[in-house]
Amino acid sequence: MAKGVKVPKKDDAVLTAATEQALEAAISIAEPGTVGEHMGFAMDGERIGTHYFACTSTAYRGWRWAITLARAPRAKTATVCETNLVPGEGALLSPEWLPWSERLAPGDIGPGDVTPKIEDDPLLEAGFEATGEEDVDQMAQWELGLGRPRVLSAEGREAAAQRWYDGDHGPRAAVATKAPANCSTCGFFVPMAGVLRQTFGVCASEWSPSDGTVVSLDHGCGAHSEVDVATPEPEKILPPILDEMALKPI
Known part of the structure; x- marks a missing residue:
C-alpha cells in the first residue's frame, strides 16, 4: 500500500x-x-x-x-x-481560552492594575545602541536624554498613529466633520515632538472636548481660537404696562 x-x-x-x-x-x-x-x-x-x-x-x-x-x-x-x-454540529461552545494577559483590551486597566511585560514587543526597540561596556552604555543613555531602556519602534509609532487617526480625535469624528476649521490653524494646538509632529499635536483648550488629548492636524471642534460667531443683539425688555382702567379703587 x-x-x-x-x-x-x-x-x-x-x-x-x-x-x-x-x-x-x-x-x-x-x-x-x-x-x-x-x-x-x-x-x-x-x-x-x-x-x-x-x-x-x-x-x-x-x-x-x-x-x-x-x-x-x-x-x-x-x-x-x-x-x-x-x-456536535451547531453546538454552543465557549470561546477559545486565552491567558488573561492576552484577553486585556483597551480600557480594562484600572487603578492598581499592572500589565505583564513583553520582552520582545515589536512595538518597542532599544533606546540606545549597547556597546557592551556598562559604564559607557549608561552614560550614552543619559546623554541622549532618554532615560528609558526602550522607546517606540517604527511599527509602534505607525500603530499608535493609525489608532489615533481612526479614533475620536481624528478627521472622521463627528465633532470634526462639523467643525468650522481644523486644529492645524488653532492657537491651542501644541505640536508633538519627533516624526509624529507632522500629523499630531495636543489640544490645550479647556473649552474643547479634546482638551488634553492627542488630535490630528485635520481634526477640529467648535472651540477653535480663530473662529467667531455673530453676537446676537440683546433682547429689549419693555417696561410692564399697567392697565389703570382695570383697577378698582379701594
Whole structure:
C-alpha cells in the first residue's frame, strides 16, 4: 500500500450491535430524560468504537452522548470504556481560552492594575545602541536624554498613529466633520515632538472636548481660537404696562 494512505477501520459486529448496552451506559450518567435517539456508531480503532445518542437537555442543544465500547481479542461481548458528552454540529461552545494577559483590551486597566511585560514587543526597540561596556552604555543613555531602556519602534509609532487617526480625535469624528476649521490653524494646538509632529499635536483648550488629548492636524471642534460667531443683539425688555382702567379703587 502506498505510503500515507489511511487504512479504513475494520467494522466490528459485536461493537456495532451493542446499542442497548451503550444506551444503558448513557442513561446511567445522564440526567433523567436527557438521552435521545441513537445517532450512529463509528469505529475509533481496532476493536474499539463509539455509539452516539442525542442530548435532549435544553442547556446542551447540539451536544451528543458518546459511549465508547471495546472488545478484547476473541471476546464475544463489549465493555464500556468511556462515557462523555461531546459537542456536535451547531453546538454552543465557549470561546477559545486565552491567558488573561492576552484577553486585556483597551480600557480594562484600572487603578492598581499592572500589565505583564513583553520582552520582545515589536512595538518597542532599544533606546540606545549597547556597546557592551556598562559604564559607557549608561552614560550614552543619559546623554541622549532618554532615560528609558526602550522607546517606540517604527511599527509602534505607525500603530499608535493609525489608532489615533481612526479614533475620536481624528478627521472622521463627528465633532470634526462639523467643525468650522481644523486644529492645524488653532492657537491651542501644541505640536508633538519627533516624526509624529507632522500629523499630531495636543489640544490645550479647556473649552474643547479634546482638551488634553492627542488630535490630528485635520481634526477640529467648535472651540477653535480663530473662529467667531455673530453676537446676537440683546433682547429689549419693555417696561410692564399697567392697565389703570382695570383697577378698582379701594
